[in-house]
Amino acid sequence: MDFESFKNEAAYLLKINFDGYKLKRVQRRTDSLMRRHNIEDYKKCIDKLKKDNSFKDAYLKKFTINTSEFFRNPKSFKYLENEILPDLINKNNDKIKIWSAPCSNGSEPYTVAIILNELGLKNNEYEILASDLDKDILKKAKEAYYSSSSLKNVPDKLMYKYFNPLSDEKNLYQLSRKIRNSVKFEKKDLINDRYSSGWNLILSRNFFIYLTKEQKDILTEKFTKNLKNNGYLFLGNTEFIFNPRKFNLDKIKLSFYQKNLK
Ligand SMILES: C[S@@+](CC[C@H](N)C(=O)[O-])C[C@H]1O[C@@H](n2cnc3c(N)ncnc32)[C@H](O)[C@@H]1O
Known part of the structure; x- marks a missing residue:
């Protein structure tokens, strides 16, 4: 499975529309999460997103980046x-x-x-x-x-x-x-x-x-x-x-x- 097909299936599973986001960044973050979880390819990543709710949460966390602070700048x-x-x-x-x-x-x-x-x-x-x-x-x-x-x-x-x-x-x-x-x-x-x-x-x-x-x-x-x-x-x-x-x-x-x- 290539990244384009992964992105479409993941978008459906996670209810996120990736269109509009910088795709290179989404791919980099996906690849780094897959490495951390020893997932070899995009197809296996989709299987895990389907079966494992805590992985699904981890993916969303990695994607959203919640960094913030009071009086930032x-x-x-x-x-x-x-x-x-x-x-x-x-x-x-x-x-x-x-x-x-x-x-x-x-x-x-x-x-x-x-x-x-x-x-x-x-x-x-x-x-x-x-x-x-x-x-x-x-x-x-x-x-x-x-x-x-x-x-x-x-x-x-x-x-x-x-x-x-x-x-x-x-x-x-x-x-x-x-x-x-x-x-x-x-x-x-x-x-x-x-x-x-x-x-x-x-x-x-x-x-x-x-x-x-x-x-x-x-x-x-x-x-x-x-x-x-x-x-x-x-x-x-x-x-x-x-x-x-x-x-x-x-x-x-x-x-x-x-x-x-x-
Ligand atoms: C880096 S934080 C920015 C927080 C705050 N505005 C600040 O500057 O400290 C980015 C936020 O964008 C949210 N986000 C990402 N995609 C979004 C979307 N399509 N709609 C609404 N929020 C989104 C993430 O969940 C994350 O909390």
Whole structure:
């Protein structure tokens, strides 16, 4: 069986559409997992995916890459706190609608909730939706236990205020209930599912890097269409939109873009 046929069968079994992802990367990750499990060829890999649920989970884990942390790229989050969010707060009479897509273990949407709380907003003055394809990581996000490595960029003052150390597990902290309650989590496939509209800010960080240029363009268009006019798109630090005006976007600073229907 060649990789093309493997990919089609695996897509059906795992309910993932691989079209749109950088295929070389999917193949590299598949090959490395097969080596680790002593699987000789793609046909045997399909057989194992059919029979062995824990292997199926391992494959999905390897494919999705859930790396995330609070205040990932601190400079960008400072800019969000000092410029972008105050702009949205000053110019909006309605609830501020924010979507973290994809959100992984929740560090990203919870960082935004902490910042909004620090800026003096009440829970009923904003709405944060956080979505991801991986249902296991969403379960973890809702529980909100974090190890100190994902909290390394959290300033001490915020650490004391929002994180409770677990008495028996020195390295683990749980996020305060107030912040946990301010984020709503939802399973969503960003490539295949429909998006809801009316967002003031969409964070789509460290996801475009896995996609082909064509897929990136399709998602940029989908995100922009569902942003309110003057709303912001916040990408990862190594992600850029080539020719943003094509999508009615203006580049603002760092990895921030603003929708502007001229
Ligand atoms: C590296 S994390 C990014 C998390 C966060 N935005 C950040 O920058 O820290 C990438 C996430 O994309 C998710 N993902 C992969 N394919 C997806 C898809 N088609 N739809 C939604 N989420 C997807 C993975 O499950 C993973 O949690």
